[in-house]
Amino acid sequence: MSVIVLSGTIGAGKSSLTEMLANKLGTKALYESVEDNDVLPLFYSDPEKYAFLLQIYFLNKRFASIKEALADDNNILDRSIYEDSLLFHLNADLGRANQKEVEVYDDLLSNMLERISKSDIKTAPDLLIHIKVSFDKMLERINKRGREFEQLDTDPSLFNYYQELNKRYDKWYEDFDICPKIQIDGDKYDFVENPEDAKKVLELIEQKLNTIR
Numbered sequence: 275m276s277v278i279v280l281s282g283t284i285g286a287g288k289s290s291l292t293e294m295l296a297n298k299l300g301t302k303a304l305y306e307s308v309e310d311n312d313v314l315p316l317f318y319s320d321p322e323k324y325a326f327l328l329q330i331y332f333l334n335k336r337f338a339s340i341k342e343a344l345a346d347d348n349n350i351l352d353r354s355i356y357e358d359s360l361l362f363h364l365n366a367d368l369g370r371a372n373q374k375e376v377e378v379y380d381d382l383l384s385n386m387l388e389r390i391s392k393s394d395i396k397t398a399p400d401l402l403i404h405i406k407v408s409f410d411k412m413l414e415r416i417n418k419r420g421r422e423f424e425q426l427d428t429d430p431s432l433f434n435y436y437q438e439l440n441k442r443y444d445k446w447y448e449d450f451d452i453c454p455k456i457q458i459d460g461d462k463y464d465f466v467e468n469p470e471d472a473k474k475v476l477e478l479i480e481q482k483l484n485t486i487r
């Protein structure tokens with residue numbers, strides 16, 4: 275086996291499922307640390323100024339995690355590099371990045387991905403696990419987790435950002451064809467709070483893994 279990547283909107287539960295899955299499969303989990311990310315609060319405080327910088331920051335981090343994940347045998351990444359582009363294009367459409375920045379970013383991303391695929395290590399993950407949550411559930415989770423800069427009270431314009439992001443995720447997942455994929459219904463299964471749901475979700479993922487091994 276195998277590299278598994280998680281995807282899903284803000285607060286979908288990617289980090290929690292990554293940890294549960296790594297424990298279950300006895301593999302290593304690679305997390306994106308929000309606490310150590312000093313560009314993220316800058317971005318939330320002034321998205322027009324920092325959207326491009328944040329994207330470069332994430333691209334660098336994700337690339338480092340992918341290299342680390344591919345060097346070992348079994349690994350789970352808590353967010354896929356493929357979603358960053360979705361987030362950046364949304365930000366660009368909202369006027370937070372200009373056309374040139376988008377071009378440079380798109381070029382750099384495809385260049386990096388091409389680079390790894392031409393090396394002796396494979397570039398694609400073996401499975402993408404997408405956690406889909408409704409917009410209401412997304413807001414509930416963001417609220418419950420309580421990260422200051424993500425709160426609607428802090429910045430009411432985040433409502434539209436979150437709504438549009440959640441909407442775009444559906445098409446993103448539908449179009450995703452880089453590796454096998456499975457969607458988990460994060461509204462139906464509360465795998466963080468409910469052990470029965472957690473068991474069910476892990477079973478679904480294991481069944482899927484059995485079909486691709």
Ligand SMILES: Nc1ncnc2c1ncn2[C@@H]1O[C@H](COP(=O)(O)OP(=O)(O)OP(=O)(O)O)[C@@H](O)[C@H]1O
Binds near residue numbers: 288314353357362
């Ligand atoms: N490429 C990106 N562009 C802009 N913001 C991003 C990007 N990637 C992540 N973020 C932001 O970083 C923060 C953490 O993102 P992420 O969704 O990966 O983790 P999370 O919210 O802890 O998710 P989960 O609860 O599913 O583990 C969020 O505020 C998100 O908006």
